[in-house]
Amino acid sequence: MLDHWPRTTSKYLKREGRRFCSKETLLKRLPITTWLPKYDLECLEGDIVAGCAVGLTLIPQSMAYAAVAGLTPNYGLYSAFMGCLVYVIMGTCKEISIGPTAINALMTYEYSRSGGPEYAVLLCFLNGLIILAAAMCNLGFLINFISRPVICAFTSAAAITIASTQIKGLFGLSFKSNGILDTYVKIFQNIGDTRWQDLTLGLSTIVVLLLMKRLKDMKAAKVRAGDTLGTRMWKKVVFLVSIGRNAIVVIIGLVTAYLLDDHQPFIITGEVVPGLPAVRLPQFTAVVNGTTLSFGDILEDIGSGVAIIPILSILGTVAIANAFCGGKTLDAKQEMYALGFCNLLGSFVQSMPVTGSFSRTAVNATSGVKTTAGGIITSVLVMLALAFLTSHFKFIPKASLSAVIMCAVLFMVEYEMVAPIWRARRLDQLPLWVTFLACLFWKVEYGILVGVAVDLALLLYSSAIPKINVSTIKKEDGVKAAYVLVEPCTGLFFPSVDYVRAAVNKAGISTAEGSLTVVLDCCHLTGLDFTAVKGIEGLCSDFQKRQQPLILANASPNIKKSLACLDPHIKITSTPEELHSLLRCVSQMDAVTTLSNNCAMVHSNSVVCAMVHSNSVECAMVHSNTAETCSGEEFDMINPLLQVTTSAAKPSVCDQPA
Template identity: 25%
Template sequence: MSLPLLPVFAAWRQTLKAGYSFKALRGDLAAGLTVGIIAIPLAMALAIAVGVAPQYGLYTVLVAAPLIALTGGSRFNVSGPTAAFVVILLPITQQFGLGGLLLCTMLAGLIMIAMGLGRAGRLIEFVPYPVTLGFTAGIGIVIATLQLKDLFGLSLSSQPLHYLEQVQVLLLALPSAHLGDALVAALSLAVLILWPRWVPKVPGHLAALAVGTVAGLALEALGIPLATLGERFSYSLDGVLHAGIPPFLPDFTWPWQLPAANGQPLGLSFELIRQLLAPAFAIAMLGAIESLLCAVVADGMTGSKHDPNAELVGQGLGNLIAPLFGGITATAAIARSAANVRAGAFSPLAAIIHAGVVLVAILLLAPLFSYLPMAALAALLLMVAWNMSEAGHVLHTLRIAPRSDVLVLLTCLILTVLFDMVLAVGVGLLLAAGLFIKRMSDLTDTAALPRHFHQALKDLPEHVLVYAIRGPLFFGAAEKALSVLRRFNNDVKVVIVDISAVPLLDMTALAALDNVLRDYRKQHVGLVLVGTSSRVRLKLRRAGILREEGHLAYVQNLEQARAKALSWLEPAVACANN
């Protein structure tokens, strides 16, 4: 007996099985170059959005992307920093600093590895679509709000954690807006919107940043100041402070040796792990949902089939190892993965090549990044937030979806914006589950069958009642359905219950049915159960309800139920006549 394969390297096994050719290599090279160019500005912008220096976003791509591509389960997923994590990671950075963020990412990686090894990949399919759409739209709103500071060059008095307080601070800071930042942001947004219509083969992100940088240099030459990446961020080399990002590779460092929010080394303690465990679980769940949704989209575009458990293990390994080299949280992104497919990717090698492009950019182009206007990067993230929010799709869903799904969507959206995604997803899942239980319980009913319903019921004595239960008998419907069986007068001697249309019973239903039997025994009323599936029959037998004792019987059809009821009534009639 052979041991099952561990859920790892599944994407490469699929690639080798499909056959690798020189044509596939050319496709991977083209896709890797294309996606790498897209990833560079996005990685830096997203790192800034979560409160760390831009190079940490590049380090994430450099380490996590090839590791996930090597060990994961999707041939076409491209991983790196994603906008979905901003609302979770920013509060962690503000409270625990860079070291806390990296340590939390490692914990999330361990959780995802455990999920993959536990074959939990398919469980993500049980997250309702309104929950996913609601929190992604809410995340888009939060990200867009956070970009207003750099879009207008505002000087904020504080950095509050909660959304309403953030909006209040932004409104109070509006008088500090700078013309240069606003002009560059407007020009960059215009390019991001119009460029794909004019030159769809060239990434609009690159064009927008190039135009924004040239415009920023021109404005500074005219004496109009604006914030740039080099002014905002710097690094130290041999005791000398340099503007921008370092043009060298990251060193291996344990996260707890990095500074916390107060500037002191973070340290490692049980209390710290306890505080980070909840956000780590949220990161793991969101990373799993994002990556697997991305893999499903890629499968739809290519006709391939990903391994969800291997993808979770790959994502977990990437998030476990990358923080040791300065990488923040990574997951697959639909935008990058879709661009990867459209550019001709065939295997995970494309994602590895895209990381190589980022490596070249770090080593050769790092000094040029200092000239990037912060307003242009904010415009880039604003467009990402708009695409992520799927505003048109949300409005369409609100028009056509059932009211219960609309309630779930709006609840998740509002809670994500006003509080956090962890609460939103938790409440959304509970609400969706409760509404589903309500809908399922509405499908279950117990009805009295009239004598003309079936030939076997004709001429039955009045002492016999016949019911039919239709629908699943579970905790949400059992008591309502079975309570009907107790509503009869003292003249009734036998109750026939047709349960052939009951597809399942849970323990609550079995307990409720057992209570009905006890009441019948006290009142000397016989019960005949008619028909059921093999699964239901097994549950009844294990619960001891199928045993024939006294006035309890199980029969296959209504003809047998009629005969059994009459056989029970004959001794009672004979006794009455005597």
């Protein structure tokens, strides 16, 4: 068998390669081929406006996020243009803006601070490879195991952590810290060294940013049908000022610092490497503290970041695409391909890991973007800034960049989700707060893993201990009990077998008093594994020992097939009519005493397990090789499960021959 493995693998790879390189697949993987033939001047106008708006937001944000990642501002700009270009060709959601984000920058800092830019660029390369591999292997479904409460908690904790790291820049302080608690301790220890000039500039910038953010939401700034051309143009200018607020405040800070350079009152960014980055392979070795590290040593240093950053990148992009796809079906696999190539090709221009940005995507959507071609305009603006403006970027005050970051992450704290989660399901508060506290006071990357672990534990708990409804169904007179109905609310698999078996036995002994018929409703059982089948076999044995009837109702064909291995004579009811007929027959034979030896006895030892097949019920007593048909008067009962009542005109199944 092992001798044929290389040949089988080779055939599989060739077949998959031919399928991937087919014309149909290539067109699907290049969505630009769909919209480009329909491109017109109207699309061009919308894309130019949106591209400029996103570019004015992206340039200051990318420089600020580079600082969060522990890199110089030029690396943020390097990360800002390649993703935009690649997504134009491969992206499916026209609103998405790919580039550096606050959370990815924080994660990059966590895993690359010991190695600097070389580690960050290599992380971007590995990020792209892993995302592409996940897309090829259809592993995107793993993202579904991260619940919404965990995502909310992670995002909120990351936002608070990022904002906390920027307080020192806002106050004009300079120190190194490890964790949020250490950050605040050192802020209070160094509070006496606060530079009032930086603090004043930073706080003023925050106030201006918040006010400018509100401009586009004012009624006076919204275009109406009856507006004149001049009014429309004025409102468009107000709108552009609002969405380009980050660039405006940074430029104001830059000009102020430049004019006061003789007696510089602010801590400024400093020299920024000019020009576009060189196109080259990422470095697979690095020199750290005079020691040359191999690729294996770098991977050991990065550790879990190799998996954590791709997961967060996919999660962010797919979530944003779902939010802005306008009700259309999202091709998550294609989004993963696009994101993978954005990172992979970005690493060749010294980019740090990138993903979709919610804030810039919102700007893109509100600016009226028509196609993904808006990313070309954004990319061109970033490259122009790199080529001609980097000599002036050194005058940008760090307090201004800190204010931009704090205002960007301020609205990522999803405090408003606590109340809805509480109302929907209180137990979801557990993964929410465990994730939040672990991310905040331990490590962000470990916090999300802890949250996922708690979620999976709750999921396994609910699977192992499902909700089971037990009710007594009365006869027509409303006094005497007809049978006891047991309804498991979930499927039956190996974690819950023992619990369900115990619950049905308890219902048979206590509620049914050890003699009344018990009906186990199988409508929620979509499938059975081997452990569940053996559990039902043990359940039948328990009822046999008590000589108490047990009926399995509403069984699907799959359940019948799974239970066929128990006993070839076992027949399961599939329809309400079959179950009602069997119950009527049982009650005819003995309406007062137990039914242990009167109906559906096979081989004189088998338990009554819903012996119904092909819409007929054989109520035969098999004893000493003699079969007798049962007869009795008609019996009607109120049956909420079946919603069927018998009539005197309908022949009894007990009149059928055995």
